[in-house]
Amino acid sequence: MFEDFRSKLNEKVMTKLESWLDTLIEMLPAMVMALLVLIVFFGIGKLVRKAVHKILSKATMNKTVIDLLETIAGILVVGVGIFIALGVLNLDGAVTSLLAGAGIVGLALGFAFQDIASNFISGIILTLRHPFGIGDIIETKDIYGTVRKLNLRNTILQTPQGQIVYIPNKIVFENPLTNFTAEGQRRIDLACGVSYGDDLKKVRKLAVEAIEELDNYNSDRDILFFFEEFGGSSVNFKICFWVNFRTNPDFLDMRSEAIMALKQKFDENDIMIPFPIRTLDFGIRGGEKLDTMLAGPVNGDTNGSEG
Known part of the structure; x- marks a missing residue:
């Protein structure tokens, strides 16, 4: 078997x-x-x-x-x-x-993994479109800094204070982005004010001269000067000029130099940059003098105390 x-x-x-x-x-x-x-x-x-x-x-x-x-x-x-x-x-x-x-x-x-995929695709598009490069100074989503690295998930920035910020590529791709170094120059808008007693034509002339005497401003572009408003204690103006820009000190140093040059030029020509002025009004209805308010009730005041 x-x-x-x-x-x-x-x-x-x-x-x-x-x-x-x-x-x-x-x-x-x-x-x-x-x-x-x-x-x-x-x-x-x-x-x-x-x-x-x-x-x-x-x-x-x-x-x-x-x-x-x-x-x-x-x-x-x-x-x-x-x-x-x-x-x-x-x-x-x-x-x-x-x-x-x-x-x-x-x-x-x-x-x-839709978020990962979105960041991945956004990273590829950013790399191909190349709106910024390593070392560029950009601002996106209210974050300002120098680009240190772009990988397939994050854009890595270093802020002027030295912190490292990792921004998902999707956020960079979908939000407005400002590249401050793309053109190699940046405009400084400097606001100031002068007293009401000064000659405004003279003020404009002196302010432009102060900027023209700086070493590093871009002389190929015009200096712009505008009076903007009648302020509480001054006539306010803004002067705008361009500087070559690759790093933050290029901008900050020139702005500082411009402030010092403007102050020196005005001092030399007896132009006053006034302090803020405040007018104090006393009394319930206003118009009272300070010494009157401090003196207390006047003679004949029915609310005064009897001797």
Whole structure:
């Protein structure tokens, strides 16, 4: 009995092996074709990666972004080759299952990591558009500082006080951004005031001369001078001029020099920058003198106390 069982088992195994061998022989041409497809697409993938690297190297110097996009392009090409190879092997059902699974996984990951994906895509766009570079001074979302690094998730700034700030790329991309160093120059708007007794034409002439005597202002651009208002104790004006700008001290030093030059010029020509003046009014209805208020009730006051 045992011999019969072993004989039948051997017969079934041999039959199965022969079936597999026949299937393998039948599929051998398709397998060779699928293998050739994979080899060809691996080669195409390498060529595509080199082409992407060459193109992106002209658009950006960010090696992280270049490597990432180069890798994605290569994977996409190889992925197409894999699906074609499965089709050659008549594994259409497997292809359909893989595509459906990839779609579901992609949808789930999209919901789970949408912020990361947004920052990632924003980082790529910022790198390609290049609205600022390393070392530029920018302001976005009320954060002002020097760009130290741009990666695929954050833009890293250093504030004038020395703090390091990590700003998600999505915020930088979606909000207004001011690049102070893009043009290589910046305007200083300096406000001041003079007394009502001064000659305003003389004031304007002296203020412009004070700025023109500075060493580092940009003489290629006009100095602008405007009287703005009649203030409480002064006639207020604003003088505007341009300076070459790459770092914060370029702006701060020139503004400080301009304040000192303006004060010195006015002092030398007897132009007064007045202190704020306050007029104090006494009494319930106003118009009372201070000594009268301090003296107390006047004679005949019915509310005074009797002796």
